[in-house]
Amino acid sequence: MNFQKLFGRILGSLVAGVAVSFTLAEMFFDLNTRTLVDQFFLVLVPAAAFAFCLILLMPTLEKKRAEVSSRTRWLVLLSALLVSLPSSLTTRFLFFPALFILSFLIIVPAATSIQAIQEAGGYRRAIGAWLFAFGLSFLLIGFLDNFYASPIEGLLLTLLLQAVLGVGGYFFMGRVRRVAKERWFDSLIHGFLFLLLAGFILWLYQANRRVSVFPAEYFVMDKSTRGMFLFVSLLALPWQAWFHLKLKFSGFYNRIKSTRIYAYVSANLAGLSLAAGFLLLYLLFSSVLNHPIFDVDDIFFDADGLNWRIRLTTDTWQDYYQRSVHPFVILLLKPPVDLLAFFLKGNKLWAAYFFFALGGAACVYLAWMFIKSVTKNSAYASLIAALLGLSASHLIFGSLIETYIILAVSMLLFYVLLLKDRPLPVLVAASLATIGITYTNFAQNVIALFSARPDIKRTFRFGVSVAVFLVLLTLLNNLLYPGAHPFFFIPSTLQAEQQNVFPLNALRIQALARAFFFQNIAAPTPILYDKDIPFIQFRFFKPEINRLSQYDLPIQNITVWAWLGLLLLACAAFLINIRKNQHLRLSIALMGCMAFNMVLHLRYGKELFLYSTNWTYALVLLVGLAWQGWSDRRWLQALLAAFLVLLALNNGLLLLNMLNILAPQVAY
Numbered sequence: 001m002n003f004q005k006l007f008g009r010i011l012g013s014l015v016a017g018v019a020v021s022f023t024l025a026e027m028f029f030d031l032n033t034r035t036l037v038d039q040f041f042l043v044l045v046p047a048a049a050f051a052f053c054l055i056l057l058m059p060t061l062e063k064k065r066a067e068v069s070s071r072t073r074w075l076v077l078l079s080a081l082l083v084s085l086p087s088s089l090t091t092r093f094l095f096f097p098a099l100f101i102l103s104f105l106i107i108v109p110a111a112t113s114i115q116a117i118q119e120a121g122g123y124r125r126a127i128g129a130w131l132f133a134f135g136l137s138f139l140l141i142g143f144l145d146n147f148y149a150s151p152i153e154g155l156l157l158t159l160l161l162q163a164v165l166g167v168g169g170y171f172f173m174g175r176v177r178r179v180a181k182e183r184w185f186d187s188l189i190h191g192f193l194f195l196l197l198a199g200f201i202l203w204l205y206q207a208n209r210r211v212s213v214f215p216a217e218y219f220v221m222d223k224s225t226r227g228m229f230l231f232v233s234l235l236a237l238p239w240q241a242w243f244h245l246k247l248k249f250s251g252f253y254n255r256i257k258s259t260r261i262y263a264y265v266s267a268n269l270a271g272l273s274l275a276a277g278f279l280l281l282y283l284l285f286s287s288v289l290n291h292p293i294f295d296v297d298d299i300f301f302d303a304d305g306l307n308w309r310i311r312l313t314t315d316t317w318q319d320y321y322q323r324s325v326h327p328f329v330i331l332l333l334k335p336p337v338d339l340l341a342f343f344l345k346g347n348k349l350w351a352a353y354f355f356f357a358l359g360g361a362a363c364v365y366l367a368w369m370f371i372k373s374v375t376k377n378s379a380y381a382s383l384i385a386a387l388l389g390l391s392a393s394h395l396i397f398g399s400l401i402e403t404y405i406i407l408a409v410s411m412l413l414f415y416v417l418l419l420k421d422r423p424l425p426v427l428v429a430a431s432l433a434t435i436g437i438t439y440t441n442f443a444q445n446v447i448a449l450f451s452a453r454p455d456i457k458r459t460f461r462f463g464v465s466v467a468v469f470l471v472l473l474t475l476l477n478n479l480l481y482p483g484a485h486p487f488f489f490i491p492s493t494l495q496a497e498q499q500n501v502f503p504l505n506a507l508r509i510q511a512l513a514r515a516f517f518f519q520n521i522a523a524p525t526p527i528l529y530d531k532d533i534p535f536i537q538f539r540f541f542k543p544e545i546n547r548l549s550q551y552d553l554p555i556q557n558i559t560v561w562a563w564l565g566l567l568l569l570a571c572a573a574f575l576i577n578i579r580k581n582q583h584l585r586l587s588i589a590l591m592g593c594m595a596f597n598m599v600l601h602l603r604y605g606k607e608l609f610l611y612s613t614n615w616t617y618a619l620v621l622l623v624g625l626a627w628q629g630w631s632d633r634r635w636l637q638a639l640l641a642a643f644l645v646l647l648a649l650n651n652g653l654l655l656l657n658m659l660n661i662l663a664p665q666v667a668y
Contacts, residue, residue: 010055016101017050018043023098054105061108072115076238079114080104083234099231106235113242125173126240132169134233137161139280141229142221147345154225155232162236163243170244170253171262175269185634189379190270192641193386197277200390200648201284207656213288213663218350270378271368271385275361278389278398282357285399285655290353293665296533300400301540302607308401312337313348317481324486324493327470328436328477329403352401359405360398363617364389366412371624371631373419374583380631383640384624390647391620392523392654393612403437408613410434411593414445415621418452419586428465435470439488440600441614442466444593451589501603502543508602511541511548515608516598517567520616522559522647523654524549528661536661540609559650562643570626577629587625590618 025031025042034042065073084099117123141157148157180187205214221229247253256262265272289300290309297304304321311317317330333355340351368385372378388394397405410433417430427449435442445466450459471489478484486493502508514524519540527549529537540549551560574587581587597615605611630636 010051013051013054013058014047016054017047019098019101020050021047057105061105064108064111068111068115072111072118075114075118076104076107076111079107079238083107083231083237086230086234103231103235107238110239110242113245114238116245117241123241125170125177126244127237128173128176129166129169129244130237130240132172133162133165133236136165137233138221138229139219141225143218145222145225146218147347147350149222151228154228158229158232159236162233166236166240166243167247167256171256171266172269175266183379185637186379189637189641190274190382193274193382193644194277196386196644196648197274197281200652201277201281203652204281204284204655204659207659213659214284215287218287219284268365268369268372270382271365271372274368274382274385274389275365278364279357279361281389282360282395282398283353285395286353286357286401288659288662289396289399290349290401291662292349294535296535298533298537299535300538301396302610303397303400303402303404305401308403309349309352311484312352312401318483319485322486322493324488324490325438325440326403326436326485327439327474327488328485329438330481330484331473331477332433332436333403333406334481356401356405357398359409360389360394362409363394363398363405363412363613366409366416367617367620367624370412370416370419370621373416374625375628375631377631379637380627381624383637383644384620386644387521387623387640387647388617388620390644390651391521391616392651393520393609393616395651395655396609397613404611404613407434407437407441408617410437411441411444411448411614412617414448415586415589418448418589419583424458424462424465428462428469431462431466432469432473435466436473439470443596444614447592447596448589451592452585454585500605502606504603507546507548508543511543511608512598512601514548515541515601515612516594516615517619518560518563519549519609520612520619522551522556522563523651524556524560525552526654526657535665538658538661539607541607543606553653555646555650555653559646562646566623566639566643570623573630574626577626580629581625583625583628587622590622590625593618594622 021043024046029042031039031042080100080103083103084096117126137158140161141154144157145154148154176187205219290305295306297306299305307319307321311319311330312334317334319326337348337351337355340354341348344351364385367388368381371384372381375381394405394408410430414427414430414434417427431442431445434445446459446463449462474487478487524540527539527542527547529539529542541547551557578584594615597611601608601611627636
């Protein structure tokens, strides 16, 4: 090696070492607070160490550079520039030289992989996988950096998510490309639903600029994390080529494709991704409705928000209402909330937000799975599942810390298992969640089982099995959580329910019809009541003062009339195709569950909307089954898509109205 080349290496390494050392000293080691002599040594000593390492690395880097084409060399330089420029702008532009040098040194070893993936024509898929990983990582770390706040935790999370989601993105992009080629209209419907959800979420979040009720720091990445996240994520882009080639040629991707998990996710990707979108929507609104400032119950549609928040997020699990209708609900709900809190550094409040939002998302997924299994049409199933997810009932109770959304999950799961003809022990296990949360809803499981599989002996075995486990699990619940509930099998405990019985009159009959067929889907203008508690109460029906909410606004009237038209269309379709209906028994089961709830609530319950998740799932599945003969007709899918826009606007106005009223009370 000639002297000139050696001198160039030494000089370049020294310059690079000084730049990197100065940046580290400025960013992490309080350079400006030290004396001039200390600053001198703090910069130059590490610079010499860095320079020495670079001199040793130079031959390897030069060899890597010689192995690739000039186009790839320019791509490496461009990649280093794209990594360092945005990252330096989020910190200080003074750090650009050091960031560029570091980026270049880290990217160079991946040069041969970059060239290989270019030549193979896979760079579009690699970039798509990176965009997928970048977007989801941004959302996840924006949430998780509230619990994992240290720089090293943020760095490790970013690396982990980029790797895992990069693999997921690789398969996702391949699936999107295949669906777009083979079923372009289905991909159009799915794309529309994601745009609708994104627009709905952004619309709600935009309102936050006026009312400031959302805890923005939980949904937007912290400024101190952004620079590191951007730098590491952009560095991951050129390394995606190496990563995907390594996994592909090692056979890892083929091994993944042979697993049951891959087969399940691949077959149900549309439903899972739709549910994930609703999870974000419910979690966003949950952060407002369950704010700790709301220290009384009955604010939101007579829900016991404070009671359940205390019981699930503290060590005080006793029910101060002393009601026996929830036999072992604490045993069912508290352990999963505690488990989620473990991953959120012990924050049980946000664990509860996430758990109940997850319940709302699970309802969307199970509805999708049910309709998809019946019709074999993924796009139609997504439209019906979105109808359930955007219903007023699920928007509210998918966001509240209350038991009703988990009841809906358990009943939807029971119907999915019935449809798939699962054995009796599996149905018993699923039914225990329903009866453990509220024992009256077990009647829906019995009605569903007998209607779908009319066998008296089997139904009797089912009922006895559930009853036996109910008693045992109730005892276990009160052993683990002493005094959590009065025992349901002691007659005197039923007296607590007398306060929820009201006389049957013309107004209540009207309220029943609206609650079962209209208010649970399209929200009216809520009743605002400000006398009993220190917060404004939101109600749709208040029998104490004989008031029933109305559809006052033009958008409300348009939406509810459109929904009535769809209901009539469903009735007509059901009657027209009744002889061809292969799932008639399931439709009868769903009707039976709705009839049971109507009889139950003839006199029971103040705010009927409070119980609406107990039958909204049945109504939505019923219309989905009624239209099954037309499920592949594009006119029906377009009609449903148009209605979902109306529904999102109508129910979005309810949420915005609630945000505006809550704004003076909620301070983040």
